[in-house]
Amino acid sequence: MTFPALDRRSVIPLYYQIQQCLLGQIRSGTLKAGEPVLSEQEIATRLGVSRMTARQALKSLCDLGITYSQRGKGTFVSAAKLEKNIRQVLSFTEEMTARDLQPRSKVLSFETAPANGEIAAALQIAPGESVFKLRRIRLADSTPMGIECSYIAQHLCPDLLTTFDPSGSLYQALFERYRIQMAVADEVVEAALAKTEEARLLHIPKGSPVFLFTRTSCVQSGQPVEYVKSTYRGDRYKIAHRLTRLSRELLTLGK
Numbered sequence: 001m002t003f004p005a006l007d008r009r010s011v012i013p014l015y016y017q018i019q020q021c022l023l024g025q026i027r028s029g030t031l032k033a034g035e036p037v038l039s040e041q042e043i044a045t046r047l048g049v050s051r052m053t054a055r056q057a058l059k060s061l062c063d064l065g066i067t068y069s070q071r072g073k074g075t076f077v078s079a080a081k082l083e084k085n086i087r088q089v090l091s092f093t094e095e096m097t098a099r100d101l102q103p104r105s106k107v108l109s110f111e112t113a114p115a116n117g118e119i120a121a122a123l124q125i126a127p128g129e130s131v132f133k134l135r136r137i138r139l140a141d142s143t144p145m146g147i148e149c150s151y152i153a154q155h156l157c158p159d160l161l162t163t164f165d166p167s168g169s170l171y172q173a174l175f176e177r178y179r180i181q182m183a184v185a186d187e188v189v190e191a192a193l194a195k196t197e198e199a200r201l202l203h204i205p206k207g208s209p210v211f212l213f214t215r216t217s218c219v220q221s222g223q224p225v226e227y228v229k230s231t232y233r234g235d236r237y238k239i240a241h242r243l244t245r246l247s248r249e250l251l252t253l254g255k
Protein backbone atom coordinates (compact mmCIF):
# COMPACT_ATOMS: atom_id res chain seq x y z
CA MET A 1 0.00 0.00 0.00
CA THR A 2 1.50 3.35 -1.01
CA PHE A 3 1.10 6.60 0.89
CA PRO A 4 1.73 10.04 -0.60
CA ALA A 5 4.32 12.04 1.32
CA LEU A 6 2.88 14.02 4.19
CA ASP A 7 3.09 17.79 3.96
CA ARG A 8 4.76 18.63 7.23
CA ARG A 9 4.62 22.40 6.67
CA SER A 10 0.89 22.44 5.98
CA VAL A 11 -1.59 23.84 8.48
CA ILE A 12 -3.56 20.63 7.95
CA PRO A 13 -2.74 18.38 10.92
CA LEU A 14 -0.74 15.26 10.13
CA TYR A 15 -3.35 12.93 11.61
CA TYR A 16 -5.94 14.44 9.28
CA GLN A 17 -3.69 13.99 6.22
CA ILE A 18 -3.28 10.32 7.16
CA GLN A 19 -7.00 9.95 7.78
CA GLN A 20 -7.77 11.43 4.33
CA CYS A 21 -5.27 9.14 2.70
CA LEU A 22 -6.76 6.02 4.32
CA LEU A 23 -10.23 7.28 3.45
CA GLY A 24 -9.16 7.63 -0.19
CA GLN A 25 -7.96 4.02 -0.20
CA ILE A 26 -11.28 2.84 1.25
CA ARG A 27 -13.37 4.93 -1.16
CA SER A 28 -11.37 3.76 -4.19
CA GLY A 29 -11.80 0.12 -3.12
CA THR A 30 -8.05 -0.42 -2.56
CA LEU A 31 -9.05 -1.28 1.00
CA LYS A 32 -12.26 -3.32 1.08
CA ALA A 33 -14.86 -4.02 3.77
CA GLY A 34 -13.51 -6.44 6.37
CA GLU A 35 -9.87 -5.89 5.37
CA PRO A 36 -7.35 -4.75 7.99
CA VAL A 37 -6.05 -1.19 8.04
CA LEU A 38 -2.38 -0.60 8.84
CA SER A 39 -1.67 -0.75 12.56
CA GLU A 40 -0.65 2.23 14.65
CA GLN A 41 2.93 0.95 14.69
CA GLU A 42 3.03 0.40 10.91
CA ILE A 43 1.66 3.88 10.17
CA ALA A 44 4.13 5.45 12.60
CA THR A 45 7.11 3.62 11.07
CA ARG A 46 6.15 4.01 7.41
CA LEU A 47 5.18 7.67 7.62
CA GLY A 48 7.67 8.79 10.25
CA VAL A 49 5.03 10.13 12.63
CA SER A 50 4.54 9.60 16.32
CA ARG A 51 2.36 6.72 17.49
CA MET A 52 0.04 9.31 18.99
CA THR A 53 -0.56 10.87 15.55
CA ALA A 54 -1.10 7.43 14.02
CA ARG A 55 -3.53 6.56 16.82
CA GLN A 56 -5.45 9.79 16.29
CA ALA A 57 -5.78 9.07 12.56
CA LEU A 58 -7.09 5.54 13.21
CA LYS A 59 -9.42 6.72 15.96
CA SER A 60 -10.92 9.44 13.76
CA LEU A 61 -11.87 6.81 11.16
CA CYS A 62 -13.39 4.61 13.88
CA ASP A 63 -15.34 7.60 15.23
CA LEU A 64 -16.79 8.13 11.76
CA GLY A 65 -17.85 4.46 11.64
CA ILE A 66 -15.69 3.91 8.57
CA THR A 67 -13.52 1.42 10.41
CA TYR A 68 -13.89 -0.56 13.60
CA SER A 69 -11.29 -1.93 15.95
CA GLN A 70 -11.25 -5.34 17.55
CA ARG A 71 -9.31 -5.64 20.76
CA GLY A 72 -6.05 -7.47 20.19
CA LYS A 73 -6.75 -7.96 16.46
CA GLY A 74 -6.48 -4.53 14.85
CA THR A 75 -8.57 -2.08 12.85
CA PHE A 76 -10.77 -3.18 9.95
CA VAL A 77 -12.81 -1.47 7.24
CA SER A 78 -16.56 -1.41 8.07
CA ALA A 79 -19.11 -2.64 5.57
CA ALA A 80 -21.25 0.05 3.92
CA LYS A 81 -24.24 1.09 6.03
CA LEU A 82 -27.60 -0.48 5.30
CA GLU A 83 -30.37 1.92 4.51
CA LYS A 84 -33.14 1.31 7.01
CA ASN A 85 -36.46 1.14 5.24
CA ILE A 86 -38.79 3.21 7.37
CA ARG A 87 -41.50 3.64 4.77
CA GLN A 88 -42.76 0.07 4.80
CA VAL A 89 -43.70 -2.38 7.51
CA LEU A 90 -41.09 -5.06 6.88
CA SER A 91 -39.81 -7.86 9.05
CA PHE A 92 -36.11 -8.17 9.75
CA THR A 93 -36.11 -11.37 7.69
CA GLU A 94 -37.67 -9.56 4.71
CA GLU A 95 -35.25 -6.63 4.96
CA MET A 96 -32.17 -8.85 5.07
CA THR A 97 -33.37 -11.24 2.38
CA ALA A 98 -34.03 -8.28 0.05
CA ARG A 99 -30.36 -7.38 0.44
CA ASP A 100 -29.10 -10.90 -0.13
CA LEU A 101 -28.03 -11.19 3.49
CA GLN A 102 -28.79 -14.20 5.65
CA PRO A 103 -31.12 -13.19 8.52
CA ARG A 104 -30.25 -14.88 11.79
CA SER A 105 -31.31 -14.47 15.42
CA LYS A 106 -29.75 -15.22 18.75
CA VAL A 107 -32.59 -15.62 21.23
CA LEU A 108 -31.88 -13.96 24.56
CA SER A 109 -35.25 -14.79 26.12
CA PHE A 110 -38.75 -15.89 25.11
CA GLU A 111 -41.28 -15.95 27.92
CA THR A 112 -44.60 -14.63 29.18
CA ALA A 113 -44.78 -11.66 31.53
CA PRO A 114 -47.43 -9.28 32.88
CA ALA A 115 -47.70 -6.09 30.79
CA ASN A 116 -46.55 -2.94 32.55
CA GLY A 117 -48.42 0.32 32.01
CA GLU A 118 -46.37 1.40 28.98
CA ILE A 119 -46.73 -1.94 27.17
CA ALA A 120 -50.41 -2.25 28.09
CA ALA A 121 -51.15 1.24 26.74
CA ALA A 122 -49.36 0.51 23.46
CA LEU A 123 -51.09 -2.85 22.98
CA GLN A 124 -54.44 -1.52 24.23
CA ILE A 125 -54.75 -4.19 26.92
CA ALA A 126 -55.16 -3.97 30.69
CA PRO A 127 -52.01 -3.56 32.80
CA GLY A 128 -51.00 -6.95 34.23
CA GLU A 129 -52.45 -8.86 31.27
CA SER A 130 -50.11 -11.55 29.96
CA VAL A 131 -47.82 -10.72 27.04
CA PHE A 132 -45.12 -12.67 25.23
CA LYS A 133 -41.74 -11.05 25.61
CA LEU A 134 -39.22 -11.99 22.94
CA ARG A 135 -35.71 -10.55 23.12
CA ARG A 136 -33.34 -11.32 20.26
CA ILE A 137 -30.08 -10.21 18.72
CA ARG A 138 -30.69 -9.87 14.99
CA LEU A 139 -27.78 -10.73 12.73
CA ALA A 140 -27.07 -10.22 9.05
CA ASP A 141 -24.92 -13.19 8.04
CA SER A 142 -22.80 -13.29 11.18
CA THR A 143 -22.80 -9.56 12.01
CA PRO A 144 -24.99 -8.47 14.93
CA MET A 145 -27.10 -5.57 13.64
CA GLY A 146 -29.50 -4.88 16.48
CA ILE A 147 -31.32 -6.06 19.56
CA GLU A 148 -35.11 -6.31 19.46
CA CYS A 149 -37.43 -6.76 22.38
CA SER A 150 -41.00 -7.50 21.24
CA TYR A 151 -44.18 -7.68 23.30
CA ILE A 152 -47.33 -9.36 21.96
CA ALA A 153 -50.60 -9.79 23.84
CA GLN A 154 -51.00 -13.48 24.66
CA HIS A 155 -54.71 -13.57 23.94
CA LEU A 156 -53.99 -12.92 20.22
CA CYS A 157 -51.90 -16.07 19.81
CA PRO A 158 -52.23 -18.09 23.03
CA ASP A 159 -49.87 -20.98 22.18
CA LEU A 160 -47.07 -18.94 20.54
CA LEU A 161 -44.60 -20.13 23.15
CA THR A 162 -44.98 -23.72 22.05
CA THR A 163 -45.63 -23.26 18.32
CA PHE A 164 -43.03 -20.66 17.37
CA ASP A 165 -39.32 -21.32 17.03
CA PRO A 166 -37.98 -17.92 18.16
CA SER A 167 -34.87 -18.19 16.02
CA GLY A 168 -37.14 -17.96 12.94
CA SER A 169 -39.31 -15.17 11.53
CA LEU A 170 -41.90 -13.86 13.98
CA TYR A 171 -43.98 -12.14 11.32
CA GLN A 172 -44.06 -15.28 9.20
CA ALA A 173 -45.18 -17.38 12.18
CA LEU A 174 -47.86 -14.87 13.15
CA PHE A 175 -49.22 -14.95 9.64
CA GLU A 176 -48.99 -18.67 8.98
CA ARG A 177 -50.44 -19.83 12.29
CA TYR A 178 -52.76 -17.00 13.30
CA ARG A 179 -53.38 -15.13 10.02
CA ILE A 180 -52.09 -12.00 11.73
CA GLN A 181 -50.51 -9.67 9.19
CA MET A 182 -48.93 -6.37 10.18
CA ALA A 183 -50.25 -3.58 8.00
CA VAL A 184 -49.35 -0.29 9.68
CA ALA A 185 -46.89 0.78 12.32
CA ASP A 186 -46.16 3.87 14.36
CA GLU A 187 -42.46 4.25 14.89
CA VAL A 188 -40.28 6.72 16.78
CA VAL A 189 -36.53 6.89 16.17
CA GLU A 190 -34.10 8.34 18.70
CA ALA A 191 -30.33 8.60 18.89
CA ALA A 192 -28.51 7.07 21.85
CA LEU A 193 -25.19 5.65 22.99
CA ALA A 194 -24.74 1.91 23.47
CA LYS A 195 -24.93 0.84 27.10
CA THR A 196 -22.58 -1.80 28.49
CA GLU A 197 -24.80 -4.81 27.77
CA GLU A 198 -25.88 -3.55 24.34
CA ALA A 199 -22.26 -2.92 23.38
CA ARG A 200 -21.29 -6.44 24.43
CA LEU A 201 -24.17 -8.05 22.52
CA LEU A 202 -23.62 -5.96 19.39
CA HIS A 203 -19.81 -6.25 19.41
CA ILE A 204 -19.30 -2.50 19.46
CA PRO A 205 -17.48 -0.29 21.97
CA LYS A 206 -19.58 0.98 24.87
CA GLY A 207 -20.84 4.48 24.07
CA SER A 208 -21.02 3.89 20.28
CA PRO A 209 -23.93 5.64 18.54
CA VAL A 210 -27.07 3.56 18.14
CA PHE A 211 -30.59 4.13 16.87
CA LEU A 212 -33.46 3.39 19.24
CA PHE A 213 -36.67 2.43 17.50
CA THR A 214 -39.95 2.16 19.38
CA ARG A 215 -42.62 0.67 17.17
CA THR A 216 -46.24 -0.38 17.58
CA SER A 217 -47.32 -2.58 14.70
CA CYS A 218 -50.98 -3.09 13.94
CA VAL A 219 -53.16 -5.15 11.64
CA GLN A 220 -55.27 -3.46 8.98
CA SER A 221 -58.14 -2.79 11.41
CA GLY A 222 -55.79 -0.72 13.58
CA GLN A 223 -55.61 -3.34 16.35
CA PRO A 224 -52.07 -3.20 17.83
CA VAL A 225 -50.28 -6.56 17.80
CA GLU A 226 -46.63 -5.90 18.62
CA TYR A 227 -44.88 -3.30 20.73
CA VAL A 228 -41.16 -3.46 20.14
CA LYS A 229 -38.09 -1.60 21.31
CA SER A 230 -35.04 -2.05 19.14
CA THR A 231 -31.45 -0.89 19.38
CA TYR A 232 -29.71 -0.84 16.01
CA ARG A 233 -26.04 -0.16 15.36
CA GLY A 234 -25.35 3.38 14.21
CA ASP A 235 -22.27 2.24 12.30
CA ARG A 236 -24.28 -0.27 10.24
CA TYR A 237 -27.45 1.67 9.49
CA LYS A 238 -28.47 4.94 7.96
CA ILE A 239 -31.95 6.28 7.56
CA ALA A 240 -33.18 7.69 4.29
CA HIS A 241 -36.50 9.37 3.59
CA ARG A 242 -38.21 10.78 0.57
CA LEU A 243 -39.50 14.26 1.36
CA THR A 244 -42.13 16.03 -0.66
CA ARG A 245 -43.03 19.71 -0.57
CA LEU A 246 -46.58 20.93 -0.59
CA SER A 247 -47.55 23.23 -3.41
CA ARG A 248 -47.16 26.94 -2.67
CA GLU A 249 -50.96 27.29 -2.50
CA LEU A 250 -51.29 24.62 0.18
CA LEU A 251 -48.32 26.01 2.13
CA THR A 252 -49.90 29.43 2.37
CA LEU A 253 -53.39 28.10 3.05
CA GLY A 254 -54.70 29.28 6.37
CA LYS A 255 -52.17 32.11 6.78
Ligand code: GLP
Nearest residue numbers: 090091092093169170171172228
Ligand atom coordinates in the same frame (compact mmCIF):
# COMPACT_ATOMS: atom_id res chain seq x y z
C1 GLP B 1 -38.61 -5.85 12.30
C2 GLP B 1 -39.45 -5.08 13.28
C3 GLP B 1 -39.73 -5.85 14.54
C4 GLP B 1 -40.25 -7.24 14.24
C5 GLP B 1 -39.31 -7.94 13.31
C6 GLP B 1 -39.86 -9.30 12.89
O1 GLP B 1 -37.28 -5.91 12.68
N1 GLP B 1 -38.82 -3.83 13.62
O2 GLP B 1 -40.72 -5.16 15.25
O3 GLP B 1 -40.40 -7.99 15.42
O4 GLP B 1 -39.11 -7.18 12.15
O5 GLP B 1 -38.86 -9.90 12.14
P1 GLP B 1 -38.85 -11.42 11.82
O6 GLP B 1 -40.14 -11.74 11.15
O7 GLP B 1 -37.67 -11.64 10.97
O8 GLP B 1 -38.74 -12.15 13.15
